[in-house]
Amino acid sequence: MNKNKTDKTIVRLSQWAGMALLAGLVIWAGIFFWKGYHYEQTNDAQIDAYLSPVNAKVGGYIRKIYYKDNQRVKKGDTLVVIELDEYALRKDVAMAELMSARARLHILAATEATQVKSMAVIRAQLVGAKAKVSQQQREYERYKSLLADESTTQQKFDNVATALAITQSDYEQANAGLGVAASKLDDLKAQRAAVDADIKIKEALLGRQELDVKYTVITAPFDGLVGKKTIQEGQLIQPGQTLAFLVNQSEEKWVIANFKETQIGAFKTGQKVSIEVDAFPNEKFNGAIESLAPATGSRYSLLPPDNATGNFVKVIQRIPVRIRLTDAPEKIARLAAGMNANVYVLKDE
Template sequence: MRTKKKNYTSTDQLITKITAWIAGVIVVGLMIWGAISLLDLYKYEETNDAQVEEYINPITSRVTGYIRTIKYEENQDVKKGDTLLIIDNSEYKLGQQEAEAALLNAQAQIKVMESNELTTAKAASVMKSQIASAKAKLLKQQQDYDRYSKLFKVESATLQQLENSKAALDVADAEYRSALNSYETSASKVNDIRSQRDVYLAEIKRREALLNRNKLDVGYTVITAPYDGKMGRRTIQEGQLIQAGQTLAFIVDQEAGKWVIANFKETQIASMKLNGHAVIETDAFPGEEFQGTIVSLSPATGARFSLLPPDNSTGNFVKVVQRIPVKIKLDDSKKLTDKLKAGMNAIVVIAKNQ
């Protein structure tokens, strides 16, 4: 049987050569790519389970009331101290005025008390001078009685004169004792009034505290930005009733900077150290690299911080590689990182044994 000889044209031979060269280039390319990938796996740890983070804090109200004015818009940049919204303060102003009036009343009462103390002290001083007068009168009457007693014994004075002297002596003694009692009563009243001074002073302090509290409430009706930042979505309207403690808005803290939380597998963190260098690339800006520094590694896996951490002692155990959150501070300038937003996905690469 004769075998039929195949004839190839020059075109077929050219196509075969080109195909062989292309296949060779592809194989060489795959080998180079594989070698580079293996080298990267040996030198670097990489994860795409990473997000850009910032402090996003709620703006809450410390008082209850109706919103009078809103002074910000969604996604607006604000500076520390900028007024965000104003709550109607009519009721709190009335409370402040009432507290001011109560404080004035307490201060007036202590002035009245001081006036009463002065008047009573003067009365006690008058009573004290009357004691000296009554004592002198009693001494004179005692001397007269003693003289008439001696005269009566030698029959130089009558019994009536002696009795009159005795009666005058008793009256003088009664007046002296009355003056003493009156002085003691006045002095006691002075001490009573002075003891009330601490009560009035305590009442003044209480009224001052109430006034300061009302002033705070009036101040709380003006809500300002706690730091430089950017406002989030606006969900409130003017005229809306809000409650104390209610969240009114969210603000992104631009003063605290930005960082990346990269969730590496537990098998990847053995060689990671604090202050280690990291390279970050975001999905939003492919090809643009950001520099970072490792500032901390989580003390536990992310699963342990979840609301319902896994319990492997139940018997339904399936080994799953856990992830450890690694916090990476962005080292680039604020101007460069302004384009990054909280929640953006990122790819983080960290060199081993650095």
């Protein structure tokens, strides 16, 4: 009796288990076909975000690294410091060259002032020489009249004429000296302009060296999370070398879903999207189609396929679809770039 009762219990439990399994399969199949009817779906999707590279603007040996893997940083926080000695020396040289150029400018200014005074002296001499010429010219005319009246000797007249020629020569010499002095002043002004230009060049070079000194301290450009550290202290880096990647937490994140070309016929901008992220299996995220790629993913590869060569095998292509996340920023902030996701696009929207 007990054995028969036990057998009946086992059979009944097996029947119930089979019925539960069958019901589960029916429910799963119903959900699967319901989703297939109402949604276009793909599991070829990932969360994406902008990864900003932190690059070195100057080369040198790394003196100190102030961040660790996956560390949260604030804007302006120091990430890396490069050895300063070489750049400080270049700055000192540029400063010395600038001081030298400025000193030459002061010397030229003093020489220019002296030349202006010399010209003033020559002008005064020129006035005196001109007065002497006028006086000697009158003396010459007087003796010329006396000689015509035979009231003086030829020798006296010749002496007066010679004195007039000497006086005129002195005047012309003074006038020529003024012209030379003026030309030299113009030369000094031209040299001053050249020195002014040289000073501007030296100031620009000094500014560049000061920038290089500033660039030896590499800071975070915004708040975010630093990725994996790939550099070491004492390592030689080159200008433009990427030192780290920084994820901006305040920037938007989006989903790139690669749908088959046979699925996107009815897709349009703004269409609602439901997203399941593998990292949060019990949570759904909402979004909307933002854009569709103008070409298939294979066309963006390094060596795009050429169907005109060899034996052609038709392969269904995939189209990258960009999806904007529409949930609250606090919810989206939990997502990390590269996370896998399942995407469901609601039909007939």
